[in-house]
Amino acid sequence: MTEIQFSGFGGQGIIRCGLITGKAASLYDNKYATMTQSFGPEARGSACSSQVVVSQDRVLYPYITKPELLVSISQDAYDKYEPELREDGILLIDTDLVKARPARGKIKMYGIPSTRLAEELGNRIFTNLVMLGFFTAISKVVTPEAMKKALPGLVPQRFLDINIRAFDQGYQYGLETLSKDQKKS
Amino acid sequence: MKKVKADPKGVLTGAHYLDGDFAIAEGALAAGCRFFAGYPITPSTETAERFAERIPFVGGIFIQMEDEIASITALIGAAWGGRKVMTVTSGPGFSLMMENIGLACMMETPLVIANVQRGGPSTGLPTLVGQGDMMQVRWGSHGDYQIIALSPDSPQECFDLTIRAFNLSEIYRVPVFIMADECVGHMHEKVVIPPADQIEVVERKWYDGPKDKYLPYKPDKDLVPFMVKAGDGYRFHTTGLTHDERGYPVINAECQDWNVRHLSDKITKNADKIIKYEEDQIDKADVVVISYGITSRVAYRAVQLARKAGIKVGTLRLITVWPFPEKRIAELAKKVKAFVVPELNLGQIVHEVERCSAGQAPAVLVSHCGGWVHDPEDILKAIKEAAK
Amino acid sequence: MTKETERPEPKNPVEDFLRMDRIPHIWCSGCGIGVVVSSFTDALRKSSFDLNKLAIVSGIGCTGRVAGYIKLDSFHSTHGRPIPFATGLKLANPELKVVVFSGDGDIFGIGGNHFIHAARRNMDMVVICVNNFNYAMTGGQVAPTSPTDANLSTAPYGNFEHPFSLPYLADACGASYVARWTCLHIRRVTKSIQEALDKKGFSLIEVIAPCVTLYARRNRLGDGLNLLKYYYDNSVIQHGADTRTLDIGYQGKMIVGKFIDRERPTFLESMNTHMKKALGDKYVPYGEQP
Numbered sequence: 001m002t003e004i005q006f007s008g009f010g011g012q013g014i015i016r017c018g019l020i021t022g023k024a025a026s027l028y029d030n031k032y033a034t035m036t037q038s039f040g041p042e043a044r045g046s047a048c049s050s051q052v053v054v055s056q057d058r059v060l061y062p063y064i065t066k067p068e069l070l071v072s073i074s075q076d077a078y079d080k081y082e083p084e085l086r087e088d089g090i091l092l093i094d095t096d097l098v099k100a101r102p103a104r105g106k107i108k109m110y111g112i113p114s115t116r117l118a119e120e121l122g123n124r125i126f127t128n129l130v131m132l133g134f135f136t137a138i139s140k141v142v143t144p145e146a147m148k149k150a151l152p153g154l155v156p157q158r159f160l161d162i163n164i165r166a167f168d169q170g171y172q173y174g175l176e177t178l179s180k181d182q183k184k185s
Numbered sequence: 186m187k188k189v190k191a192d193p194k195g196v197l198t199g200a201h202y203l204d205g206d207f208a209i210a211e212g213a214l215a216a217g218c219r220f221f222a223g224y225p226i227t228p229s230t231e232t233a234e235r236f237a238e239r240i241p242f243v244g245g246i247f248i249q250m251e252d253e254i255a256s257i258t259a260l261i262g263a264a265w266g267g268r269k270v271m272t273v274t275s276g277p278g279f280s281l282m283m284e285n286i287g288l289a290c291m292m293e294t295p296l297v298i299a300n301v302q303r304g305g306p307s308t309g310l311p312t313l314v315g316q317g318d319m320m321q322v323r324w325g326s327h328g329d330y331q332i333i334a335l336s337p338d339s340p341q342e343c344f345d346l347t348i349r350a351f352n353l354s355e356i357y358r359v360p361v362f363i364m365a366d367e368c369v370g371h372m373h374e375k376v377v378i379p380p381a382d383q384i385e386v387v388e389r390k391w392y393d394g395p396k397d398k399y400l401p402y403k404p405d406k407d408l409v410p411f412m413v414k415a416g417d418g419y420r421f422h423t424t425g426l427t428h429d430e431r432g433y434p435v436i437n438a439e440c441q442d443w444n445v446r447h448l449s450d451k452i453t454k455n456a457d458k459i460i461k462y463e464e465d466q467i468d469k470a471d472v473v474v475i476s477y478g479i480t481s482r483v484a485y486r487a488v489q490l491a492r493k494a495g496i497k498v499g500t501l502r503l504i505t506v507w508p509f510p511e512k513r514i515a516e517l518a519k520k521v522k523a524f525v526v527p528e529l530n531l532g533q534i535v536h537e538v539e540r541c542s543a544g545q546a547p548a549v550l551v552s553h554c555g556g557w558v559h560d561p562e563d564i565l566k567a568i569k570e571a572a573k
Numbered sequence: 574m575t576k577e578t579e580r581p582e583p584k585n586p587v588e589d590f591l592r593m594d595r596i597p598h599i600w601c602s603g604c605g606i607g608v609v610v611s612s613f614t615d616a617l618r619k620s621s622f623d624l625n626k627l628a629i630v631s632g633i634g635c636t637g638r639v640a641g642y643i644k645l646d647s648f649h650s651t652h653g654r655p656i657p658f659a660t661g662l663k664l665a666n667p668e669l670k671v672v673v674f675s676g677d678g679d680i681f682g683i684g685g686n687h688f689i690h691a692a693r694r695n696m697d698m699v700v701i702c703v704n705n706f707n708y709a710m711t712g713g714q715v716a717p718t719s720p721t722d723a724n725l726s727t728a729p730y731g732n733f734e735h736p737f738s739l740p741y742l743a744d745a746c747g748a749s750y751v752a753r754w755t756c757l758h759i760r761r762v763t764k765s766i767q768e769a770l771d772k773k774g775f776s777l778i779e780v781i782a783p784c785v786t787l788y789a790r791r792n793r794l795g796d797g798l799n800l801l802k803y804y805y806d807n808s809v810i811q812h813g814a815d816t817r818t819l820d821i822g823y824q825g826k827m828i829v830g831k832f833i834d835r836e837r838p839t840f841l842e843s844m845n846t847h848m849k850k851a852l853g854d855k856y857v858p859y860g861e862q863p
């Protein structure tokens with residue numbers, strides 16, 4: 001069972017990240033995935049998050065308790081959710097938007113300038129897809145094929161291609177990050 | 186009872202990733218619901234939104250009424266106009282509906298209401314989970330009557346139980362309630378919608394005898410009267426007043442006795458056909474955890490931990506909450522040491538368990554006021570305590 | 574649409590429209606409700622409607638009992654709710670013509686919110702409101718229509734509130750047809766009901782009628798005859814009158830007549846037109862008569 005949390009500020013497509021991941025895992029990767037999101041005033045303000053529990057068996061308890069994967073695309077979200085990340089968890093951040101402290105314990109931290117890469121593709125609204133590609137490469141919880149299959153219906157049809165490109169960029173960046181990481185160790 | 190295959194126009198066959206609210210709307214469309222009247226209220230609004238988006242391509246009515254009183258009343262009218270009908274709401278709107286839920290029962294009107302429960306009382310916790318309306322759904326309108334209430338624990342079950350709710354409402358001519366909760370309503374999971382020809386839909390119990398012999402409230406063998414709709418030439422009458430088989434008001438104790446017992450009997454005497462629950466490892470259990478809705482999934486985590494610790498614990502998940510599985514609880518009460526009943530309220534269904542167990546096994550409540558689900562540790566503690 | 578077989582030559586002209594097995598009715602002698610019912614059955618007799626496609630819905634009150642006596646598909650709903658009930662009935666089965674027959678307290682007190690929205694939507698229905706200036710069924714309490722200074726059981730020192738002018742309200746909300754009569758104007762009431770039945774959209778016919786037992790007795794206004802004389806002396810027919818001028822003071826002048834008769838698309842027409850425009854061929858039209 002893997003507990004994943006996506007976080008950022010409203011409008012960054014954080015809920016979408018959870019939906020795409022959950023849909024990919026449960027419809028195209030033959031796993032179980034339960035997605036929940038923060039509702040209420042919180043969702044309208046600064047830090048918002050969506051959570052996905054992915055498992056080989058049916059998910060019972062629907063919420064995350066101690067996530068092992070945290071994605072933060074804003075400083076507020078990082079500040080708010082990082083303390084809940086598992087000691088041996090993985091933290092993914094946007095390097096331009098999040099000033100991270102040195103990683104706690106055995107936490108592995110990976111960064112990507114997702115917003116900048118999205119802007120290079122034409123619009124910062126693709127940030128979440130760049131981040132999702134990156135997340136997919138690093139976490140290996142869901143296959144990239146499943147993620148891409150999950151996109152129709154969750155991104156506007158006319159932006160489907162560019163969203164896929166954004167995803168691929170992030171994914172590529174993730175693979176490169178991993179290989180550099182391996183060389184280091 | 187006439188069963189037919191679902192009308193493919195309303196069925197979105199395939200695997201989807203949906204939240205419970207959306208799944209309720211899809212269940213309704215698959216079941217043949219073509220009339221929805223409602224009023225927005227968190228956390229149920231998404232069902233209304235989904236229905237409003239889908240119905241123009243299916244053929245039917247979505248209308249946002251001026252309040253929940255209007256919504257439920259329009260449903261009753263629309264059911265008598267021949268449609269399968271539904272609305273969704275949450276606590277405050279549910280309270281507003283109470284008087285006319287009684288009218289629906291009295292007129293023996295098939296309709297479906299989903300209550301996506303949030304924390305109460307009053308405005309309470311609009312966006313957060315609760316299970317505080319479980320007694321209200323049973324007793325909230327005045328006088329004696331019976332209803333059917335189902336409790337889904339997942340988006341898939343929101344879909345499945347909505348279809349069942351429509352079928353039960355047609356079979357028994359009674360309001361059927363889907364007592365969901367914010368957590369199930371808002372969580373996304375895989376929902377598989379079968380092909381239309383694999384979905385069984387119960388048709389209304391239409392009368393087809395001679396016109397001049399029609400009696401709107403004459404019970405049939407299964408205790409349920411036949412129905413007609415406005416416009417078919419029967420020129421029938423129906424009223425919220427105590428009435429006889431003709432539907433004419435009769436204001437005396439004798440008719441009251443006949444009428445009220447009938448409303449009750451048609452459900453209680455058919456209870457075995459209505460009640461559904463899911464049991465696990467119950468045979469040798471010392472402790473049985475009884476739960477429903479989202480709480481059953483939380484409880485299950487506690488149960489797994491308890492089993493690891495060597496405790497013989499079984500589970501009983503209520504799928505039908507009302508009518509309550511009295512017989513089964515009474516049977517189990519003879520065999521087990523105790524029941525553990527976690528609920529997102531200060532104790533509602535636990536009283537039913539106590540009543541049915543009649544002193545043979547204690548029922549231990551694990552209460553929670555809502556706003557979040559239980560910490561499984563709290564349920565585990567209660568299981569351990571009860572197993573002693 | 575007329576089916577002659579449904580309308581045999583009656584022995585008593587109303588027997589075909591009333592549930593004779595429910596007579597005698599519950600109303601006091603001298604009550605005005607029965608008069609309005611007669612006008613209604615007369616309108617049915619004169620109209621060419623297929624009576625099997627006509628439904629009647631009442632709320633609760635003395636007037637609310639009307640549905641029980643009319644031999645149509647008839648629904649006795651809850652207090653204040655006949656309009657949403659009728660809304661559901663009409664939308665579920667658009668070939669029906671739906672009549673709401675209820676009291677002033679029912680439609681404009683507890684049910685006021687439903688009235689304004691049904692009129693705004695131009696929901697296709699005929700609302701016949703018997704205005705007897707009080708909540709009669711429960712014993713003569715003050716109503717939103719009670720004239721200022723009238724005495725009522727819950728306004729024992731006189732009513733100091735300002736009453737609704739029903740036609741003004743209906744006009745402001747967008748009703749297609751609005752008329753007011755007293756139960757002295759039997760033939761005019763009948764004609765208005767006929768016109769409203771033939772009209773698409775939301776109609777209100779207010780009929781001022783005596784409650785002899787409660788309102789009249791408490792205010793020492795005499796018996797039914799005295800009240801009819803008051804209506805005779807004080808009602809002025811003024812078709813098309815400005816609806817802002819229609820307030821009724823205690824035992825004061827009453828302007829009656831047909832005030833509004835206009836064309837607006839009904840709820841269903843608006844829905845179908847709009848959805849066709851928005852969705853094109855993918856839209857499945859609902860309830861359109863061939």
Ligand SMILES: Cc1ncc(C[n+]2csc(CCOP(=O)(O)OP(=O)(O)O)c2C)c(N)n1
Nearest residue numbers: 633634635636652676677678679708709710
């Ligand atoms: C919810 C509710 N509140 C109160 C009542 C009691 N009640 C019955 S009839 C009525 C007043 C009816 O007045 P109106 O509609 O003017 O009819 P009338 O009797 O004057 O014809 C009231 C208050 C009720 N039946 N239901």
Ligand code: SF4
Nearest residue numbers: 601604635709784785
């Ligand atoms: S109480 Fe008044 S309104 Fe009611 S029946 Fe008698 S006279 Fe008519």
Ligand SMILES: [Mg+2]
Nearest residue numbers: 676677705707
């Ligand atoms: Mg009145």
